[in-house]
Amino acid sequence: MKQVLNTLHKATRRTVLAAAIGFGMAAMAGSPAAHAQAAVTINVVDVAGSLALLQEAIESYKTTHPNVKFTFTKAPAPELPSKLKAMQNAKRSDIDLVLGGTDILAAGIEQNLWVTLLPENNAKFAPLTENYLPEVKKMQELAHNQGLAVAFMPAGPLLEYNPDKVKQVPGTPQELLAWCKANPNKLIYARPANSGPGRTFLMGLPYLLGDKDPKDPVKGWDKTWAYLKELNTCIEYYPGGTGAVMKELGEGSRDMTVTVTGWDINPRALGVVPKEFKVGAFKNMTWVNDTHYMIVPKGLAPAKQAVVLDVMAYLLQPKQQAQTYDKGYFYPGPAIKNVPVTMAPQASQDTLKEFGRAEYADWIAKFPHVQPLDAQVMVKAFRIWDEQVGAQKFK
Structure with a gap:
């Protein structure tokens, strides 16, 4: 997997913390100040085909945060935990956000690889996770606060x-x-x-x-x-x-x-x-x-982690959730309530009309x-x- 240098590691602890706080506050407020921060590259690894549902939504984040860039890599779920463990032992953080299912979530929880997201970030995520579908709220329990459900499939x-x-x-x-x-x-x-x-x-x-x-x-x-x-x-x-x-x-x-x-x-x-x-x-x-989760590996610099958390919150908003209908890959897709298929891109609506199954409902x-x-x-x-x-x- 291509290693990406994280320039934020060179900053002093005080600078990093200031950047984290500054970016996080600016991003949440939608302020132009967010654009003034140093360029950040977020390295996303997909082990479950989640990018089919989420890549366009992730990349759309750049329209309001042009200083943030993304790289996307796919990896087999069974191989990623050992890679992450080696990185963390070497004090490296080449992977910033993992997208995957219950398999990678389980393996990482067992090996203590993931950041605990809740309740530490309740202020950011609670207003969004309150909108989870009832089945998704139950699926979220499986994350042990170390991941956030982002797509759902019965x-x-x-x-x-x-x-x-x-x-x-x-x-x-x-x-x-x-x-x-x-x-x-x-x-x-x-x-x-x-x-x-x-x-x-x-x-x-x-x-x-x-x-x-x-x-x-x-x-x-x-x-x-x-x-x-x-x-x-x-x-x-x-x-x-x-x-x-x-x-x-x-x-x-x-x-x-x-x-x-x-x-x-x-x-x-x-x-x-x-x-x-x-x-x-x-x-x-x-x-x-089944559910796809957003998961954060341990070892990220505070400034970068603040950006990752903001991206995760962005993906739980209705407009981005509507893109999870995709071409039926994780049918139906949205994890939150009140995201009908009529909100999905027209290509998704056309695909589901042609290839969906009436018996599923x-x-x-x-x-x-x-x-x-x-x-x-x-x-x-x-x-x-x-x-x-x-x-x-x-x-």
Whole structure:
């Protein structure tokens, strides 16, 4: 990853603190004084495809803050924690803002990599987070005050399939297993530690199978782990990310995969998966919701951190939130209330009209919703899956 020199490190502590206070106050007031501050480059790393939802909104911040520039980098979620740990041990801060899902949030909380944002910054964020959707308020609890929800999706688990090859979509896990065994190597899903659909499927199974405790993968998932090991016998391998899964599905080498709302809509809108591919819901499913978070690594100079926090607050305002509709990547997208699709860019409205699913509204209303696993517990689930299920089948 390209290292970016942070000139603010050369300033004295007094100068840095003065700059931080000055920029933060000026930015919040929308004052021209903010423009007089020294140029700042904010290095944003995306580990979940969040830039598809947020990059334009982030860059629009420059229209009122021309002294702020952004660089954007993408990285695999499993690799970022060790990189951040090495930087922090070396007293470097080459990454200023991380955008990602519950996987990177969990890994960073476990390794103590993130800045605690609340309640220290309540004055800045409370008026915005009060507008969170009810489901998002519950998702925010998973952040342990070390991240802020910025986009929301009632994810899944769902099944996406080629209707020319799958005449009757499975409606239960048992039917899925039977189909997989009858059609070996035609079902595929990605490693849960680096895949939204993969981990949603993993966390949704305990509800579908009636496991003892859906929130305890160590002691309460006996049925789930037994099921996944059996399903493993008819799966060829597990890609390292969802993009590779959709590519194989679209090319025809696989006939079915597990999915979530956004990963159903967006690849079809982009032409990666044929438009006519179908999606199915399990009978009596439970939605395992998903969220993208804004997260700040430890080690930033105070002046730079003040800018990052201001950018985060900017992204939680309705106009920027409307851009999270995107092309259905994280459907629907907005984390706050009162951001209808009519506020979205016209291109987003057109995409959702053409590639959206009428049945989603019914399913979202019909089936119950739950939070994903808590951060540290999710990491345990990933490890068990890696050791007992994925083992020799990673690619």
